[in-house]
Amino acid sequence: MVDFDEVATALRRASGVVVLTGAGVSVESGLRPFRGPGGWWKGHDPARLATPEAFAADPALVSEWYDARRLVALAAEPNAAHEAIAELERRVLHGGGRFALLTQNVDGLHQRAGSERVVELHGNLTVWRDHRSGRRVTPDPTPFAAYPVPGPDGGWLRPDVVWFGESLPREALAATEAALAWCDLLLVVGTSAVVYPAAALVGHAAWAGAVTVEVNVEVTPAEVDHRLTGPAGVVLPRLVRAVVSRARRPASRRG
Numbered sequence: 668m669v670d671f672d673e674v675a676t677a678l679r680r681a682s683g684v685v686v687l688t689g690a691g692v693s694v695e696s697g698l699r700p701f702r703g704p705g706g707w708w709k710g711h712d713p714a715r716l717a718t719p720e721a722f723a724a725d726p727a728l729v730s731e732w733y734d735a736r737r738l739v740a741l742a743a744e745p746n747a748a749h750e751a752i753a754e755l756e757r758r759v760l761h762g763g764g765r766f767a768l769l770t771q772n773v774d775g776l777h778q779r780a781g782s783e784r785v786v787e788l789h790g791n792l793t794v795w796r797d798h799r800s801g802r803r804v805t806p807d808p809t810p811f812a813a814y815p816v817p818g819p820d821g822g823w824l825r826p827d828v829v830w831f832g833e834s835l836p837r838e839a840l841a842a843t844e845a846a847l848a849w850c851d852l853l854l855v856v857g858t859s860a861v862v863y864p865a866a867a868l869v870g871h872a873a874w875a876g877a878v879t880v881e882v883n884v885e886v887t888p889a890e891v892d893h894r895l896t897g898p899a900g901v902v903l904p905r906l907v908r909a910v911v912s913r914a915r916r917p918a919s920r921r922g
């Protein structure tokens with residue numbers, strides 16, 4: 668397991684750790700990914716649902732699909748992968764390092780597992796907003812009575828997520844840029860690395876000199892230094908235990 672030991676050593680020495688996650692990190696919580704076997708997209712055509720045009724054309728269908736996903740996310744529990752990432756954050760920060768979690772996921776499970784330095788690149792499914800005024804609401808954990816759902820300011824309620832063709836939130840992009848400036852190890856977990864601009868973060872980190880590591884059950888187009896193949900809920904706890912259990916070396920000071 669040369670790669671595993673090298674990654675554990677690099678992780679222990681890193682002073683700026685960034686983790687980028689995708690839908691794969693929530694699969695072991697029972698949430699379906701977007702692509703691949705059992706993916707959401709299998710059930711629905713992304714062009715039909717995750718776009719402003721789809722919402723304008725059929726707000727009832729789009730809001731019903733998102734409400735179903737919202738309730739599944741609220742009923743799910745964080746899994747060992749989410750918990751390992753939260754533990755890693757605590758260990759890195761406790762050792763005087765810097766840490767950021769950039770997630771493409773909209774299910775809120777990282778925060779429920781205890782992660783605090785979370786940047787939601789694609790928004791959050793459990794918050795909705797009036798599509799005209801943008802005023803946000805956090806609906807009760809029960810299905811909406813009917814679709815589409817009237818918003819507080821005369822528009823329809825839509826999920827507070829980033830649809831295809833919509834720009835990522837400015838504050839998320841700013842936080843991402845700041846993190847990549849001090850990142851010396853990027854852990855890419857459970858993403859097919861095909862959605863931009865998130866997928867471009869791997870190349871940006873590598874170009875800036877960071878060690879890049881992918882944890883996935885498949886090989887993706889992401890060009891990384893190390894690949895640890897296996898479910899995130901198995902690989903990540905092992906990796907964090909390996910980092911914690913060995914003699915801690917002072918975090919290398921970069922720059």
Ligand code: BV8
Pocket residue numbers: 688689690691692694695700701702703706717771772773789828829830831832833834835856857858859860861862863864882883884885887897898899900
């Ligand atoms: C934008 C929220 C500017 C809603 C989502 C280049 C630059 C910029 C834009 C583009 C570009 N090229 C193309 C574009 C357009 C587009 C895009 O990237 N299209 C792709 C399909 C080619 N990008 C955009 O539109 C972005 N906006 O750039 O703004 C702009 C403005 C105006 C006009 C033009 C541009 C917005 C992108 C965000 C879209 N919103 N989600 C919702 O949730 O419904 S994307 C959606 O895909 C989710 O957020 C999801 O997180 C994301 C990525 O998917 P993954 O997370 O990777 O999930 P996936 O199922 O694909 O893969 C799961 C992986 O896990 C697999 O690899 C699997 O093997 C692995 N796995 C499974 N089980 C496990 C596991 N791994 C570990 N353990 C396991 N147990």
